[in-house]
Amino acid sequence: SQTIHQWPATLVQPVGSPLSLECTVEGTSNPNLYWYRQAAGRGLQLLFYSVGIGQISSEVPQNLSASRPQDRQFILSSKKLLLSDSGFYLCAWRQATNEKLFFGSGTQLSVL
Amino acid sequence: DQQVKQNSPSLSVQEGRISILNCDYTNSMFDYFLWYKKYPAEGPTFLISISSIKDKNEDGRFTVFLNKSAKHLSLHIVPSQPGDSAVYFCAASLYSTSGTYKYIFGTGTRLKVLA
Numbered sequence: 001s002q003t004i005h006q007w008p009a010t011l012v013q014p015v016g017s018p019l020s021l022e023c024t025v026e027g028t029s030n031p032n033l034y035w036y037r038q039a040a041g042r043g044l045q046l047l048f049y050s051v052g053i054g055q056i057s058s059e060v061p062q063n064l065s066a067s068r069p070q071d072r073q074f075i076l077s078s079k080k081l082l083l084s085d086s087g088f089y090l091c092a093w094r095q096a097t098n099e100k101l102f103f104g105s106g107t108q109l110s111v112l
Numbered sequence: 113d114q115q116v117k118q119n120s121p122s123l124s125v126q127e128g129r130i131s132i133l134n135c136d137y138t139n140s141m142f143d144y145f146l147w148y149k150k151y152p153a154e155g156p157t158f159l160i161s162i163s164s165i166k167d168k169n170e171d172g173r174f175t176v177f178l179n180k181s182a183k184h185l186s187l188h189i190v191p192s193q194p195g196d197s198a199v200y201f202c203a204a205s206l207y208s209t210s211g212t213y214k215y216i217f218g219t220g221t222r223l224k225v226l227a
Contacts, residue, residue, distance in 0.1 A: 042219065043118075044156070044203075044217035046214055046215065057210040090156070100158050101146065101203070102158065103155030106153065106155050
């Protein structure tokens with residue numbers, strides 16, 4: 001069966017520090033991968049999505065970037081965190097033949 | 113531009129009664145509509161989906177209705193149970209020029225089922 005791993009579960013970072021969140025999917029190949037963010041009391045905002053290695057689509061211009069160095073690995077990065085980057089970050093995946101989107105357990109990021 | 117809207121931030125229902133969660137959308141190009149359940153500090157869990165070519169889909173206690181002319185969908189939970197208490201998100205999928213679907217989510221409705 002397919003599983004998605006996301007880490008770390010919680011992260012506290014100072015303003016101006018770098019960020020790297022990693023997500024990996026097991027049990028499938030060529031998944032479509034997604035990064036979402038949920039700010040406090042808000043809905044889920046689509047940040048990036050990818051159909052394959054090195055292919056990244058950005059939804060919202062901001063202080064973040066994404067990379068897909070391997071088929072089942074998706075990384076969210078920032079060179080310098082802002083206070084507004086705080087939130088709950090979620091990785092998700094889907095098979096190209098299925099409309100269902102499956103989420104990881106999320107990373108709670110607090111920028112102080 | 114909020115293409116998917118959930119206008120009710122919260123809903124309280126008595127155990128055993130019906131819960132109805134609503135969602136409105138603006139883009140007629142959406143292909144699928146999905147409902148997710150989310151607990152605090154956890155990832156959303158898929159509940160049920162419906163294709164844009166259908167008007168109803170049922171799975172156990174959960175039924176989703178789609179009214180394309182009104183650009184409106186609803187999730188019915190019957191009977192409601194205390195374990196259903198969570199935040200429910202409506203989502204819609206849209207094919208993008210990148211060669212895959214992107215999913216637009218509403219802001220969520222917090223359901224509380226009272227015992």
